[in-house]
């Protein structure tokens with residue numbers, strides 16, 4: 692017998708890609724479980740399947756930086772923060788933080804299919820009674836229109852969003868004077884694509900690296916100390932923390948200033964949630 696639960700949970704993370712650099716990602720997680728029925732006529736109570744799988748993913752790869760340790764130019768070292776991850780291709784990157792902020796995978800590149808197999812095998816290490824196979828499928832949300840991937844960290848978040856390099860794949864909806872504007876959505880999504888959104892308060896001034904065009908961000912959060920260095924050109928600096936409320940407000944303000952029109956922005960944070968903000972010229 693096979694039991695299935697589609698869109699059981701979501702994973703939001705960032706990954707290091709040898710061609711795109713730091714990429715935010717959001718996936719729906721679908722699950723299939725094979726096994727025998729119990730006396731209650733069930734393989735595994737739906738009410739238990741969902742928290743069982745979600746809690747394991749939440750405690751693992753969710754909200755981490757997925758690091759393909761065999762990708763060209765990637766190195767992993769211990770450091771005073773925990774781990775120091777460096778990359779050189781397609782651009783220089785250094786990210787440090789507590790170990791739990793990273794998922795190290797001995798691969799050349801991260802992809803959803805391989806992750807699905809990997810997470811399924813991890814769950815099968817301690818399967819529930821009567822379950823003899825588990826298959827997870829990570830799939831991107833189908834987005835008809837503008838979308839962008841971004842990474843960030845929220846130092847004031849009590850949970851895993853404090854990790855300096857986690858991210859999302861998000862829709863972007865923009866109204867100009869009350870009308871949805873697909874071109875504006877596409878233009879801004881293209882500009883935001885694969886950027887790191889940083890709170891200007893977290894930027895550290897460092898003359899040497901700044902002259903090389905690098906931006907450094909550093910903060911202390913409940914899980915530990917975090918550090919990130921990326922090319923400034925791959926970042927977008929906000930005058931506030933990068934919560935989705937502030938992202939929506941910042942985008943509305945910037946777009947209203949640019950277009951000199953009344954702007955409404957619905958900014959998503961990953962799948963099916965986000966914030967709405969408006970600004971005038």
Ligand SMILES: Nc1nc2c(c(=O)[nH]1)N=C([C@H](O)[C@H](O)COP(=O)(O)OP(=O)(O)OP(=O)(O)O)CN2
Nearest residue numbers: 701703749754845848852857933934935936960961
């Ligand atoms: N009001 C806000 N709440 C949260 C924000 C935010 O910007 N505004 N941001 C975060 C994190 O950045 C995070 O990445 C979102 O986390 P997510 O796991 O998606 O949040 P949930 O609590 O919905 O968790 P699920 O496990 O997916 O149910 C957090 N909160």
